[in-house]
Amino acid sequence: MLLNGCGTAKSNSGGSSGEVTLWTHNAGNPEELAVVNQIVNDYNAQATTKVKVQAFPQASYNDAVVAAATAKKLPCILDVDAPTVPSWAFAGYLSELKLPSDLVAKNLPSTVGKYKDKVYSIGYYDAALAIFARKSALDAAGARVPTLDQPWTADEFNQTLAKIKAGGKFKNAFDLGTGDSTPEWWTYAYSPFLQSFGGDLINRSDFRQSDGILNGDKAKAWAAWMQGLVNNGYAPKKSGTDAFADFVNGKSAMIWSGIWSTSSMDKLGADGLILPPPDFGNGPKIGGGSWQWAISSACPNADAALDYMKFSLNSKYLSQFAIKQNVIPATDEAAELTPGWKQGEPKRFFLEESKKYALIRPPTPGYPYLTNTFAKAAQDIVAGGDANKILDQTVKDIDANFKANNYYQS
Amino acid sequence: MSVVTRKTETQQSTAADGRRHLRHSTPSIRAARRREAVAGGVMATPSVLLLVLFFFVPVILGFLLAFTNARLISPTPTTFAGLDNFSRLFQDPLFWKSLRNTLYFAVVVVPLQSALALLLALLVNERMRGTNVFRTPYFVPVVTSIVVVSILWKFMYQPDGLVNNMLQSVSFNVIRGTDWLNNPGSAMPAIILMSIWQAVGFHMVIRLSGLQTISPQLYEAADLDGASRWEKFRYVTWPGLRDTRTFILVTITIAALSLFAQVNIMTNGGPLDATTTVVFQAVRVGYQQQQTAYASTISLVFFLLVFAVSLVQRYLTREKG
Numbered sequence: 001m002l003l004n005g006c007g008t009a010k011s012n013s014g015g016s017s018g019e020v021t022l023w024t025h026n027a028g029n030p031e032e033l034a035v036v037n038q039i040v041n042d043y044n045a046q047a048t049t050k051v052k053v054q055a056f057p058q059a060s061y062n063d064a065v066v067a068a069a070t071a072k073k074l075p076c077i078l079d080v081d082a083p084t085v086p087s088w089a090f091a092g093y094l095s096e097l098k099l100p101s102d103l104v105a106k107n108l109p110s111t112v113g114k115y116k117d118k119v120y121s122i123g124y125y126d127a128a129l130a131i132f133a134r135k136s137a138l139d140a141a142g143a144r145v146p147t148l149d150q151p152w153t154a155d156e157f158n159q160t161l162a163k164i165k166a167g168g169k170f171k172n173a174f175d176l177g178t179g180d181s182t183p184e185w186w187t188y189a190y191s192p193f194l195q196s197f198g199g200d201l202i203n204r205s206d207f208r209q210s211d212g213i214l215n216g217d218k219a220k221a222w223a224a225w226m227q228g229l230v231n232n233g234y235a236p237k238k239s240g241t242d243a244f245a246d247f248v249n250g251k252s253a254m255i256w257s258g259i260w261s262t263s264s265m266d267k268l269g270a271d272g273l274i275l276p277p278p279d280f281g282n283g284p285k286i287g288g289g290s291w292q293w294a295i296s297s298a299c300p301n302a303d304a305a306l307d308y309m310k311f312s313l314n315s316k317y318l319s320q321f322a323i324k325q326n327v328i329p330a331t332d333e334a335a336e337l338t339p340g341w342k343q344g345e346p347k348r349f350f351l352e353e354s355k356k357y358a359l360i361r362p363p364t365p366g367y368p369y370l371t372n373t374f375a376k377a378a379q380d381i382v383a384g385g386d387a388n389k390i391l392d393q394t395v396k397d398i399d400a401n402f403k404a405n406n407y408y409q410s
Numbered sequence: 411m412s413v414v415t416r417k418t419e420t421q422q423s424t425a426a427d428g429r430r431h432l433r434h435s436t437p438s439i440r441a442a443r444r445r446e447a448v449a450g451g452v453m454a455t456p457s458v459l460l461l462v463l464f465f466f467v468p469v470i471l472g473f474l475l476a477f478t479n480a481r482l483i484s485p486t487p488t489t490f491a492g493l494d495n496f497s498r499l500f501q502d503p504l505f506w507k508s509l510r511n512t513l514y515f516a517v518v519v520v521p522l523q524s525a526l527a528l529l530l531a532l533l534v535n536e537r538m539r540g541t542n543v544f545r546t547p548y549f550v551p552v553v554t555s556i557v558v559v560s561i562l563w564k565f566m567y568q569p570d571g572l573v574n575n576m577l578q579s580v581s582f583n584v585i586r587g588t589d590w591l592n593n594p595g596s597a598m599p600a601i602i603l604m605s606i607w608q609a610v611g612f613h614m615v616i617r618l619s620g621l622q623t624i625s626p627q628l629y630e631a632a633d634l635d636g637a638s639r640w641e642k643f644r645y646v647t648w649p650g651l652r653d654t655r656t657f658i659l660v661t662i663t664i665a666a667l668s669l670f671a672q673v674n675i676m677t678n679g680g681p682l683d684a685t686t687t688v689v690f691q692a693v694r695v696g697y698q699q700q701q702t703a704y705a706s707t708i709s710l711v712f713f714l715l716v717f718a719v720s721l722v723q724r725y726l727t728r729e730k731g
Binding site (some may be wrong): 066069087088090091092181183237238241368369372373376379380383384385393400401404405406 | 479481482483484485486498503565568589592594678679680681682683694698699700701
């Protein structure tokens with residue numbers, strides 16, 4: 001994989017004169033790649049400097065970029081997963097994205113990748129998680145239907161879970177979706193609960209310390225709550241292979257899942273609800289940040305690359321991504337162009353939810369380490385380990401890693 | 411008397427012929443030898459080159475990196491860190507847990523798998539109709555990729571999977587089974603069982619080849635002496651399998667100590683670190699956590715461990731006398 005990346009990079013680094021190369025992770029995702037190709041074709045039809053697309057499978061994409069950077073053969077334009085942006089900016093892979101500030105301001109904040117107050121990347125869309133629920137189950141439990149303005153409180157939510165469980169109709173009151181053991185899923189899905197409790201992975205004021213944040217009282221309350229979901233029999237320790245199918249088929253009353261599941265819920269009709277997460281004290285939270293685009297520091301033709309970026313940030317393309325991919329369009333303008341996303345239409349929920357509650361994952365170059373250790377801690381907590389001990393050890397590991405890396409300051 | 415003399419003469423003359431012949435052609439033989447050496451060198455070059463490039467260089471680099479602070483992605487240059495990584499490693503509870511799990515796996519798998527391989531080999535070595543039919547199913551898992559096997563068994567081990575269903579039906583609903591891979595107590599035994607099932611066929615075949623090198627005359631002689639089945643096994647078969655036994659012991663041990671794929675696919679080291687192994691930890695630390703130097707340290711310690719174990723085994727199974 002690594003060698004492959006090198007070889008490919010060598011043959012067309014940065015692009016020959018009059019050409020800039022673009023790398024994308026979505027070779028395995030024909031719908032998304034089709035929109036990228038459409039943008040590039042439209043751009044090439046009117047520009048002197050042509051853009052050339054190279055698509056990689058997602059699994060080997062990051063390896064290819066790291067290998068290319070080591071060999072100093074980075075492409076001009078590349079896409080990057082939001083939480084990785086600070087790491088790559090810190091490593092000198094990316095150059096500052098000098099887009100006009102009014103253009104950037106139109107985007108949802110979670111679709112803009114910043115590091116040290118500079119913009120390094122921008123996205124065409126975002127994703128969001130929500131609670132998918134059966135209205136009939138909530139009615140039977142006597143629970144009110146929460147809204148973005150009036151989400152459930154922690155007590156309301158816990159009582160609802162207890163009543164659904166007591167009703168005996170569902171195997172799971174609330175499926176967390178723990179079947180996926182990919183570390184990034186665990187951080188993306190469950191750290192927002194932690195943040196809603198008032199904890200976090202690391203102190204966000206200076207990104208130097210995790211002690212007292214990830215093992216503070218609020219974090220410990222979060223861990224106890226997560227464990228309680230399993231111990232009280234509300235959530236399975238390990239979800240089924242297709243947890244959303246279990247929900248649709250009536251095994252679970254509620255499930256924590258993503259915008260990508262909306263179309264699978266059509267079968268439930270009016271019984272299917274999409275709800276915001278509860279407020280555990282610090283406001284409801286969901287994870288923010290999906291794939292974004294950046295210009296590499298090795299780009300010999302940065303002006304052309306920037307010109308392409310401006311061209312691509314067109315509502316009509318953003319809308320295309322939202323339609324083909326079932327993702328949140330990054331701007332209000334694009335949402336107005338997209339069926340289902342206009343004011344008052346069903347999917348608009350995700351855009352408003354994202355605006356109100358999305359919190360990006362800690363923007364520090366140490367994120368790869370943070371997410372991996374946090375995910376392992378969350379997995380161990382759900383598996384029934386001693387939560388306080390696990391959090392203390394995790395904090396010790398994180399703080400040692402940050403100290404050993406000079407707090408990721410260059 | 412005369413016969414003897416004549417015979418000696420003939421021998422002498424033959425020997426002299428041979429010497430003369432040898433002396434005569436020495437330069438050409440030497441040249442041929444040299445040509446052979448050159449040809450041999452040329453033929454060995456590609457594999458030696460590949461070995462150096464893809465084995466020795468990375469291994470040496472890995473050893474060197476273990477004494478630095480190298481990271482996968484970092485703008486700051488790598489600096490020498492002395493024994494920092496080692497002192498950190500020996501204080502890392504996860505490393506000790508991984509080491510314990512690795513040894514647990516090896517201590518169970520090595521004797522069990524080699525004994526089972528011998529038993530199977532003895533069974534399929536019986537001269538009867540259709541032995542190939544029996545040999546094939548034991549060997550099928552070996553030629554199947556461990557990744558495929560692991561994914562299949564992951565499904566089989568699920569709470570409502572094949573394993574639990576079978577337990578339930580053969581025990582008339584008495585045994586319900588558990589969530590094998592998500593239970594800290596049962597995850598490692600579940601992986602052990604699957605690993606033995608997957609690899610035992612290979613060692614059975616090696617054992618089988620060992621069995622077939624034992625001369626049938628020895629068994630005939632034993633029969634004539636009135637040896638029992640057990641005595642034949644103890645005094646003919648067992649000593650006859652010496653060489654294959656050593657080979658099997660060393661290969662199973664090394665394979666067991668480097669347990670990775672099954673863990674990576676089936677449990678990800680969980681639940682609660684019950685199945686994390688040294689190699690799994692090295693990969694996680696090196697790639698997911700991007701700590702190149704620390705991962706190199708783990709690999710170096712692992713290398714020394716395997717090396718030491720192999721040396722001890724070699725010593726214990728050496729030719730005595």
